[in-house]
Amino acid sequence: MRFKRIIALIISVMLIISMTACDFGTGKGSVYWLNFKPELDATLRSLADKYKEEKGVPVKIETPASGEYLQSLREQMKSEDPPSLFVINNQDAADEWKEAALDLSGTGIQDELNTSSYNFKTEENKLVAIPYCLECFGIAVNPDLLARMGFKVDDIKNFDSLKKVVETIHQNASWLGFDAFCSPDLDSGSSWRLTGHLANLEYYYEEQDSGSWKESPASITGAYLPNYKNLYDLCINNAVSAPETLAEGGHNPTEEFTSGKAAFFLTGSWDYATLSEKIPNVTMIPYYCGVKGEEKAGLNSGSENFWAVNAAVSEADQKATLDFMKWLVTDETASKAMVDQIGNMPYKNAAKSENGFLAKQNEYISNGNYRMDWLMLHQPNPATYRSELVTALSAYNADRTDANWDKVKEAFVGNWAKLYAEANNKVTIPTEGKMK
Template sequence: MAFKIKKFTLAASILSASLLLLTACSNESASGNKASSDSKSDKVVIDLFQGKVEIADQLKTLTDQYTKEHPNVTFNIETVGGGADGAAALKAKFASGKAPDIFGNGGYQEAQTWKNKLEDLSDQPWVKDAYEGSLDPMTIDGKVYGQPINLEGYGFTYNKDLFKKAGIKELPKTFSELEAAAKKLKAAGITPFSIGYGEWWVLGTHGLNIPFAYQKDPDAFIKGLNNGTANIEGNERFAQYLKLLDLTVKYGNKNPLTTDYNTQVTKFASGETAMIQQGNWIQPMIDKLNPNMNVGILPMPLSNNKAETDKLAIGVASNWVIYNKAPEADKKAAKDFLNWMVTSDEGKRALVEDFKYVPAFKTIEAKDIGPLGNELVKYLDEGNTLSWEWTKFPDGVIQKFGSNLQEYVGGQKSKKEVLKALDSSWNELKK
C-alpha cells in the first residue's frame, strides 16, 4: 500500500500494530458501564485508556487544551503501559463494568476480536484524510472502526556521538557490520547495546517480528503455520534472528532480564549505551532526559545482504476506538475529540511537535517530528520498509513468544529447544 506525506512518497507495506496489545473480554453489559454523563447536566467526562507511557504528559496537555475550548468536557485518563499489563488492565475494566469511552486497538486480528465493542466510525470527517491503506487494519466488512494514531518504526536507535567516539565511520547495515561496530564500541569503553529483555514485548513482539517480516511471503508463511505446512524450527530467518539476539546479549548491559523499559531507555538517553532496540516513540522520552541528543535509527539485520537488510520495520502504531455501549453523550464527545485532534490547528501542531508523531493523515504536515521521525520518513520515502506482522498472530501468542525467548536469553533453553517452543506456542493458540 502507498502513503504520501506532503513532498514524500511513502511506499511501504504498512501494517497495524500497537505497543498496547489488547486481549478480549466478555460478559460486560451496557447497564454495567458508568452512569450516563448527561443524565443530570450537559457535563461530560470522557474516560480514556491508553498504553503509551511516552506521551502521557503530552496527552494530558492536549486534552486540557480541548477542555479549555469545550468547557463542558473533561477527561479521566488512565495510562497503563507494558503490553500485557495494559491488556490485562483493559480487560479488567470491561469485566468490572468500567469500560473506557476511548481506548486503543492494534487492528486486524485484534479488531476482529473486539468488533462487538467498537463504534462504527465510517462517517467521521477524518476518514477521507487518512493515507491510503492506513485504515485497512480497522476496516471490517467495509466499515471503519478505528482512527489510526500515527506511523511508527523501529530498529536499533543509536547515539551518533558515541559512534563517532568509537571511530565508526560507516553505519552498519548488515549483520557482520553491526558485529564489527559492537566490537569497536566495546574497545572504546562504551556498552554497545541497551537491552531491556525484562519486557516480554521487546522480544516477543518487535524482536520476533523481524524474522516473520523477512519471509519471502509473510502471509503465506503465517498461513502455513496455521495449517501445519510450515514451521519456525528449521526456518533460516529464525535461526538468524537468534544470532542477532545473541549479539545484543554478548555486547549489552548486565542483567538484561531484570532491565525494564524505563531503565533501558534511561541507560541509552544518559549515554551509558550506544544502541537500543526501540523506535521513534522514545523521542519524547529522549527529549526530556537528554535534550538535543544526536540520534538515528539503524536496521536490525539478519544477514549480510545489504539489499534486504537496510530496512526498518514500520507500521500503523495503534488506533483510537470508541466503546459502542458508552452513553450517547460520551460517544458524541469522544468522536468530536478524535476529530478535533486531527483537524484543529492546535491538535495537528501537538501531534507532530509535542508527540513527535509521524502523522497518519495527509492533512497533517510531517514537520518538527524529531530526528528519529525524520529518519523514518527517509526510509519510507525510499520504500525500504519491513512489515509489522504480529497483529496477524493468534491471540496471546506474542506473550508466549516473549516468555520463550526470555528463557533462551536466561540459558534455560537451547537454540533448538526455543525454536521448538515457538512452534508449540503457535500451535497451542492457533484456531
C-alpha cells in the same frame, strides 16, 4: 389576578425544570480514553485540560502500566463507567472487540484520514478501528560514541559490518566507559522489544517468501529464526548488562542510552523526542541480521495504535469522543503536541512530523530501500505467545546452549500454530516437535 400570577409562576418553574432536565439528558457528554501508550500520558492529560477549558467537555485519561493494557481494558469495559475511547493494537484485538466498537464509517474522524491502508474492518465492512499514529522502529545509534572508536554510522551496511562495530566496542568497553547495546531486558516493561519488535524481522522475511499475509497464517516455518538469533545474540552478548541478569530486568535502557552508557538501542520513533533532547544527532539503522540483500533494508514501519469508540456508551458520549478525536488531529496546537510525542499522525490536517527517525525512514525509502511491515500484529494470542517466548529466552540467556535455543524455537514457531488453532477451534497434532 393574584391567582393568575401564581399559575404563571408555576408554569414558568415547570418550564425551567423541563428545560434543565432536557439539557441534562442531552448534554455535551464526556470522554474517557483508556490510553495504551505510557509515554503519551502526560501529553494527553495536558490536552484534556485544554479541551475542557476550550469546549467545556470533560476528558478523563487513564493509562495502565506497560504490559497490563489488555487486562485493564477487559475489566474497564465491564465496569459502570467504561471508556468511550479505547485502543486496538492488532488483528486479534480487532476480532475480540469488533462487536463492542462503533462503526466509524462516514464519521468526521474517518474523513480526516490521509490513508485507509491501516484500518481494521470486519468481513461485513464495519470500520472497527483507525490508526492515530504511524511509527517506525529499528536500532537507534549514537554517532558520537561510534566516532570515539573511529567508526561512522555509514560504515554499518549489513550484519557483518554491524557485528564488527558492536564487538569492537564491547571488547574495549572497560576503557571506553560505554558498551555497545543498552540492556535488552525481558521484564514486562521492555520484553516487547524482543518478543514483538525484534521478532518482526523473522515474520517479515518469511512473508516475503510465502506471499502477503492478508490475515494471520495458521503456522510459520521459522525459516529466518537463525537471523533473529544472529541479532538477538549480538544484543545480549555485547550489552551494558550480562545476559543472565536480563530476565528480571529493572535496568533502564533509555537512561543507559541518553547518558552515554551504550551506543545502540532497540527502540522506535516514539522515543525520538526523549533521545534527541540529550543526543541531537541520534539516528537509526535497520535490523541487520544476515539476510541476503539486506543492504537495501529500511526500518520497520506501521502502527499498533488504533482508535476504537465504545458503542455501548451514550450517544452524547460517543459524539463527544468523536469530536475530541477530530480536534486532536485538526487543532494546530493539539496535533503538534501529539505529533511531537508520537512522531506522525496519518491525518490530512495534523501537524507535520519533525521526528528524525521517521525522516530517516523516508530517506531509506527515497533511496529505494524496502520498508519492513509490522507483521508481529498477526501474533496469535499475543500476550500468551510473548509470555512463553520470554520464558524460553530467559532460560537461553541463563545457559546459552543449543538445547535451550531449541526451546526458543518451539516457543517461537510451535506456539504460533498451537495458539492459532486454539483461537480458531482447530485440532493440533504434534509432528516432529512442531505443531502443524
